[in-house]
Amino acid sequence: MKSFEKLRDRLAIPLIAAPMFLVSNPKMAMAACREGILGTFPAHCTRTRDVFEDWLKEMEEGFKEDGASSYAPYGVNLVVHPTNQRCEGDLELCIKYKVPVILTSKGAPGDIFKQIHDYGGYILHDVASKRHAEKALEGGADGLIAVCGGAGGHTGTINPFSLVNEIRQLTDKPIVLAGGMTTGRDILAAQVMGADLVYMGTRFIATHEANVTDEYRQMLCDTNANDVFFTAALDGAPANWLKPSLLAAGIDLDELVRTPATEVMSADKVKGRYKNIYSAGHGVGNIHKVDSVAHVCQRLKSEYGEAISTLNGLQRLAS
């Protein structure tokens, strides 16, 4: 995957189903790829390197299906921060299986980027500020994922317009916009404001394929942006959580507001804790039913098409 144009040509709409710790899996990723949407999962979702290899084999098998030449490519999220002791082994497997797109987060080491480029992998690195973006570009990332305020999981805090405009001053490379988007119209809006692709996470959690409990799915259908609680006190990184899940876990929200951020913790350390504490972005208020990944993708594609046709109607306003 040498160029953005090659990547974009293989997508039905400019969308990535974002990687989500303890939620994504090969079934979800494959279902998105079949619909022409880039499916992903984090390497650190798997308990061991061997399980990660099984997931990569499952993807490889999926891409042998009839009609697979029309599928979108897939991506793997690698945490390239020193707290991730599995990084080297997981990277070896990405090289072995030639994972087409690598979504790197936390740190932007040029030596790791070089190894990914050497086998032809395409690197999108996630950033939450202009400084992060500068470092990722110095490291040689092919594109940047702008994680803005209102995103699910570990979130940024900057307004999407502001962050995209700041990053655009640094580079013409592709920008993937993340945070709070749930519709095809949102995808077009992101393009209008200068992004090239969209990253949606929360939209894909209330699906049959997601590796989550029915309680989590239902909570997504029952909550809205007011139910999202922002804190860095749970694992050291600023993140958005569903209040009802924090309350059900016996967490006092008033105390949490006053609790300072902890040291950044690795995925291994927090796995147990996150079994019944659920994350979602501000877009949660637009999720009303549990569906299959295929149906969610089909809906997003048709909404995107409709949004383009209404945009044509707006053109006369510019004349």
Ligand SMILES: Cc1cc2nc3c(=O)[nH]c(=O)nc-3n(C[C@H](O)[C@H](O)[C@H](O)COP(=O)(O)O)c2cc1C
């Ligand atoms: C439950 C959950 C887990 C997440 N885990 C990861 C992760 O392991 N790695 C990562 O790069 N991003 C992770 N994210 C962030 C998503 O990749 C993406 O940036 C975010 O979901 C986009 O915002 P949205 O949820 O509002 O669409 C997670 C998000 C959620 C909701």
